[in-house]
Amino acid sequence: MHAVIRHYHFAPKDSKEIDQKIADEFLPIIRLAKGFVRYYWLDNGNGEGTSVSVFHDKDGADDSVRLAASYVHEHLADLMKQKPEIIEGPVVVHD
Numbered sequence: 001m002h003a004v005i006r007h008y009h010f011a012p013k014d015s016k017e018i019d020q021k022i023a024d025e026f027l028p029i030i031r032l033a034k035g036f037v038r039y040y041w042l043d044n045g046n047g048e049g050t051s052v053s054v055f056h057d058k059d060g061a062d063d064s065v066r067l068a069a070s071y072v073h074e075h076l077a078d079l080m081k082q083k084p085e086i087i088e089g090p091v092v093v094h095d
Helices: 012-030 058-079
Strands: 003-008 036-043 048-055 085-090
Touching: 012 036, 012 048, 012 058, 036 058, 048 058, 058 085
Parallel strands: none
Antiparallel strands: 003 048, 003 085, 036 048
16 A cells, blocks of 8 residues: 655635535545555644545556645645645554
């Protein structure tokens, strides 16, 4: 398995709008990525959000990075303060 973590920064006042867009618009898109296993979105309520995506292999993870970048550029760019930090790699321990 392969995972991708994206860390975003935005104004706290935009949390609800971003959360809703991710649930309604982005989640159906990311589910179509090759080898999709799971997606999680965490919003700390203070202007930071993190997504965790899990895929069967690196190809799916790479596909998700492209999908997320395109979605953010088209739908959330005005709400983001900076480009997200992206961490990806093989899942070496899980239960």
